[in-house]
Amino acid sequence: MDEEPEIAKRWEGGYERTWEVLKEDESGSLKATVEDILFQSKRKRVIESHGQVRLGMMRHLFVVVDTSRTMDDHDLKPNRLTSTLKLLEFFVDEYFDQNPISQIGIITTQNKRAQKLTDLSGNPKKHITALKKAVDTTCIGEPSLYNSINLAMQTLKHMPGHTSREILIVLSSLTTCDPANINELVKTLQGLKIRVSVIGLSAEVRVCTVLTRDTGGSYNVILDECHFRELLMLHVKPPPASTSSECSLIRMGFPQHIIATMSEQDAKPSFSMAHLDSTGGPGLGFGGYYCPQCRAKYTELPVECKVCGLTLVSAPHLARSFHHLFPLDAFQESPLEELTGERFCQACQGQLKDQSVFTCPVCRTVFCVECDLFIHDTLHCCPSCIHNQGMS
């Protein structure tokens, strides 16, 4: 047995006196404690900035969803499967928002087998329609970790070396039915540099602990639906790239959007290459994006050209990932009483009423809690630093 870190289990610790958290003040009201708890919940997310660590920007992620018998359980409302699929729809949206040039594929496993729900692709709509349809599947049998990882590996091993290869497993069952030794599979995964992470819905399972530890992923078990959502969101950010991933120059095309109308002389209607496989409608249209290499037409970007294999993106897609490369520093928290000057948030023009205020370390501007959260989650740039940048 190899050395494992000693992690204390929850039942081994002492009693948690949860009633001591609530403290009354002189008049017997709990108002201060409640405000404190609300404030802490807003600030719960620890902003860990990786600093100068190389990130894996182009990600190929397979999501394995367990659709076995245990997913019919009612502890997540209305049942685990519906809740998981709904959260996964949200995850797919957020994922493509933060990683526009990456791809996702979905695999389901039940009845000791695994099958692909959707293939690896960069189009979020396809995945969301497939997830919506999957709500009706009946949950039978046992999942198979080996088969699902094997299926994912078949596709991932052909992916180029500079991308980050990941598998995210949502496992609700406590058992797995494998046709071969899973430790051999772990060694193969290590050789192919595939990172496997697991989100457990029931309890901690040792094979998952070993699997995630050896491949460099993370393993968490959910407490409730909110926690499940938070754990999923942790996987949206690009992970630090492994030291052995190759860096290369990827050839990409930047097509122009041609808006043509019937009245122009040269305008001819044409089919979009993306719609050739789908059965809905003729797909004839005038405008679109033309691949610079082979002139095939597509209606949406980003897409991989089916004719010549060139990845087609537009400049804003790459710009979306820039905030991962240049993250905004966390603001310094200080109590409201120490603030000299006006109690005024510079960004939203509101009065500062919370316990703490946040100061940008670069331009020393003061912000309130809501603006701080908004700036770090969505905006990714400090409104006052922009002006100082232009002054140099």
Add this chain to the structure above:
Amino acid sequence: MASEEEVSLLVIVLDVNPIWWGQQAQREPEFTLSKCLDAVMVMANSHLIMTRTNKLAIIASTCQESHFLFPSKHWEDATATSGDGKYELLSVANDLIAEEIKALIGRTEVKGNQTDTLLAGGLAKALCYIHRISKQLDAGQDMKSRILVIKAAEDCALQYMNFMNVIFAAQKQSVLIDACVLDSESGLLQQACDITGGLYLKVPQKVALTQYLLWVFLPDSDQRSQLVLPPPVHVDYRAACFCHRNLIEIGYVCSVCLSIFCNFSPICTTCETAFKIQLPHMVKAKKKKVKPVT
């Protein structure tokens, strides 16, 4: 007819680069900053009286700061008297805006001759304000917000990344960005309008600014589908290469830092990673078996 539960918030970001407006006053004396402000005030008043629940904010943006003209800190102190029987909200608003802009121009130091504007700062503050107001709504109220940018001077190249961050944040919050451009075309604003779903218009005649504002930018997004408005502009989404700043159609992207190059080079100039060059497979020549001659 908008119901009581729908709040429509319009934030106007006005570019008041003093150098550009000074030069403009010399070029065309019939359209100066005060005329432009009159047009903006007409638009603001019209928006406020369309529905009782409409809200407004105006931000003036210079190179050094972006300042809220309305609502300002002195909003609560202002006494609501109106000499000519106008709706008090409008007269107070107009007076406040006039005072604030005079104070802003007065204290802006004109350093150098920067004829470009940093709109990203004004837009970022607008988004923070919209975020705060959306948190303060009563239960059951919807809010639709949009930002109208009135741009005078040219784009500043330094703000590309901040500007893109602001655009994506606006898209995520479902905030439309409309652009009314007075002088030179702006690629950044064209991209912003395209990505968020707003309208872009370069005003052909500056003196008629009021008409363009009321015709094109006053109706909100629901009503725009019923009107005949200027057609969408062709946006150039090609990327510019980092080495020559040319617009390219096919380029090479570094997988680590996402910088774009027009030619293959063994080292990335931004992040200094060495790239592996893909060599073609070496095919070993097969030895032909010599058949025995019978």
